[in-house]
Amino acid sequence: MSESPWLRIGWRNLGRNRKRTGLTAIGLAIGFGANVFVVGWSEGLMAEMVESATSLVNGQIEIHDVEFRPERSLYDTIGGREGTDVEALLRVIDGDVSVVAAAPRVYAGGLVSSGEATSAGMFMGIDPVRELALTRFLDQLVDGRLPVTGQNELLVGEEMARQLSTSVGDELVVVASGADGSMANDLYTLVGIFRSGLTELDATFVVMPVGDLQTLVVLSPNRVHEIAVATADPMVAEATAARLADILPSVDSAIEVVPWTVLNPVMVDYVALADSMYFVIILIVFGIAIFGVANSMLMATFERRREFAVMLALGATPRSVWAVVLSEGLAVGVVSLVLGAVVTFPLMVWFHNAPPDLSMFLESDVTLMGALLSPSLRVEYDVPYWCTCAAALIVTALLAALYPAMRAGRTLPADTLSGL
Amino acid sequence: MRAIALTVAMLFCAWVSSAPAQEPVDARDIIDRVDRILRGESSRGVATMEVVTEHWERQVTMELWSLGTDYSLVRVRAPQKEAGTATLMADGNIWNYLPKVERTIKLPASMMGGSWLGSHFTNDDVVKESQLIEDFDIEIAFDGERDGVAVWELLLTPKPEAPVVWGSIEFQVRQADDMPLWAKYYDEDGELSRTMEYSEFAVLGGRLVPAVMHMYPSDKPGERTTLLYEELEFNIDLDPSFFSLRTLQRRR
Numbered sequence: 001m002s003e004s005p006w007l008r009i010g011w012r013n014l015g016r017n018r019k020r021t022g023l024t025a026i027g028l029a030i031g032f033g034a035n036v037f038v039v040g041w042s043e044g045l046m047a048e049m050v051e052s053a054t055s056l057v058n059g060q061i062e063i064h065d066v067e068f069r070p071e072r073s074l075y076d077t078i079g080g081r082e083g084t085d086v087e088a089l090l091r092v093i094d095g096d097v098s099v100v101a102a103a104p105r106v107y108a109g110g111l112v113s114s115g116e117a118t119s120a121g122m123f124m125g126i127d128p129v130r131e132l133a134l135t136r137f138l139d140q141l142v143d144g145r146l147p148v149t150g151q152n153e154l155l156v157g158e159e160m161a162r163q164l165s166t167s168v169g170d171e172l173v174v175v176a177s178g179a180d181g182s183m184a185n186d187l188y189t190l191v192g193i194f195r196s197g198l199t200e201l202d203a204t205f206v207v208m209p210v211g212d213l214q215t216l217v218v219l220s221p222n223r224v225h226e227i228a229v230a231t232a233d234p235m236v237a238e239a240t241a242a243r244l245a246d247i248l249p250s251v252d253s254a255i256e257v258v259p260w261t262v263l264n265p266v267m268v269d270y271v272a273l274a275d276s277m278y279f280v281i282i283l284i285v286f287g288i289a290i291f292g293v294a295n296s297m298l299m300a301t302f303e304r305r306r307e308f309a310v311m312l313a314l315g316a317t318p319r320s321v322w323a324v325v326l327s328e329g330l331a332v333g334v335v336s337l338v339l340g341a342v343v344t345f346p347l348m349v350w351f352h353n354a355p356p357d358l359s360m361f362l363e364s365d366v367t368l369m370g371a372l373l374s375p376s377l378r379v380e381y382d383v384p385y386w387c388t389c390a391a392a393l394i395v396t397a398l399l400a401a402l403y404p405a406m407r408a409g410r411t412l413p414a415d416t417l418s419g420l
Numbered sequence: 421m422r423a424i425a426l427t428v429a430m431l432f433c434a435w436v437s438s439a440p441a442q443e444p445v446d447a448r449d450i451i452d453r454v455d456r457i458l459r460g461e462s463s464r465g466v467a468t469m470e471v472v473t474e475h476w477e478r479q480v481t482m483e484l485w486s487l488g489t490d491y492s493l494v495r496v497r498a499p500q501k502e503a504g505t506a507t508l509m510a511d512g513n514i515w516n517y518l519p520k521v522e523r524t525i526k527l528p529a530s531m532m533g534g535s536w537l538g539s540h541f542t543n544d545d546v547v548k549e550s551q552l553i554e555d556f557d558i559e560i561a562f563d564g565e566r567d568g569v570a571v572w573e574l575l576l577t578p579k580p581e582a583p584v585v586w587g588s589i590e591f592q593v594r595q596a597d598d599m600p601l602w603a604k605y606y607d608e609d610g611e612l613s614r615t616m617e618y619s620e621f622a623v624l625g626g627r628l629v630p631a632v633m634h635m636y637p638s639d640k641p642g643e644r645t646t647l648l649y650e651e652l653e654f655n656i657d658l659d660p661s662f663f664s665l666r667t668l669q670r671r672r
Binding site for chain 1: 471473474475476477478501502505516518520521523525526527528530531535537538
């Protein structure tokens, strides 16, 4: 700042009316903080939505027979009618650097009955050990334990247990269409109740070991409908899916490897829409701020019109008067930025690591686009966006100073000094 | 000679009075007669259902009882693995008895659109044997010969408030004996949804009936469900108490 006298003068002028400078700077700092915070919160929400949608039940990547989606037919198993070597497939998938977990699944539709009550159910056959590493909905059961293979044991969701008026230890009748056309049915013991928080899932999903479901619906052990894959970060799912598609062993029927971005394009669009809104937030917040700053700058230059008149009378060019006022704007911007950063970043760290829990204000779970959200105000860091906000703040301060600077530069020395 | 002339005259009169073309034909009457062919006040029968799908084929032999439109009971006789499996339909509800686990389950309303015993018929088809003349407006769309056989073709469109899933139904009925030849079911968009074909007309239980019915779902080319009646008795001694959960759970 010492190199240019104009910058120095601009900087010193901040101290002329400290209250006014302080209020202006606080206004801009709040604008900056609000931007960073609101966007951080929105990104936190988006990140959680994606994370929840992909890790609660689904996984970030799904591997199916190419015919499986969207009808999810019982017959469209990986590898077609002959099935495939599931263990070999899992070994290949596990070998990928980005893959955290992979688990085979079998699905079948049917009925679950307890006493007088009967519900339609979606049976999901899982490998309990692998599934626990992949998804979260079985991590903490409301009651009971995970089923053991070969014991005719199953889990139902909390809502289905309520509808069937059943509890752990009860016997349930299961009916499903077998792959041979038969009406498959058997008795099972309810050994656990899960709660995913997604009502539809908790009301319809029935979970049992994959081998037991294959036996029930007459599918051989090498026939599974899906291998769900978890990646370390949802954002690498697309690249990982492409890599897996190349290295998976070829089987009779084509396999498709689909990342969540393809399975859930609406969510991708939603995140993109939110991203595009952030720029609008910057425009609105700083658009409001600019008038406040311009107002106080106008006041400041008006008060100092005699000073500018003297400068001009002594031979200073209008350009140097502009430089003084713009420097003052820049100085206000820098002060505001420092103030905003000092106040905002500790808050961001707090809300990122230990967000306030709002669950006491909510009666039920919050779901957004089919994803379960935790009721907290967790924020995500977005350094490029912070930089954009900082730049926007400086630009705002300079733009706000532009008109006062032009007016100051047009001061008529003789008229002003003579008191006109 | 006079006697011969008299005989000829009498025969002529008899022919004139019996000629169907001379009488006005009521479309509702035709459908009502067709509707009643396979449904006496009460009936018992044995039928084999053959289901052919893209993935498997199976045959199920079963014994059936019915009383009016409200009650029916079906018990599987073969294959052995499923023998004793029974379905009871009473007052619009369906119960299934599963002999393997010795349990009876009532089908929830949400499953009424599901397949009945693995066939292309839905549970709703089995329960809602709605009387066609009550739910549909009926008109004769064609009256004449097709392939040398005199037939009526009837167009049934649902009445505005009728609880039916079809957009329209077409029936072809043989004029000589009121035997249905085929029926085409269209959905609400006018797309053909399924075709029923009737054949092997035979006297069973003292009544001429189509002993074989094929059902072809339009959305699954190559698939079909065929019902072959082997035995049929009509107007037998049955009362509503027969259609109970206790009868359902009887193994034979």
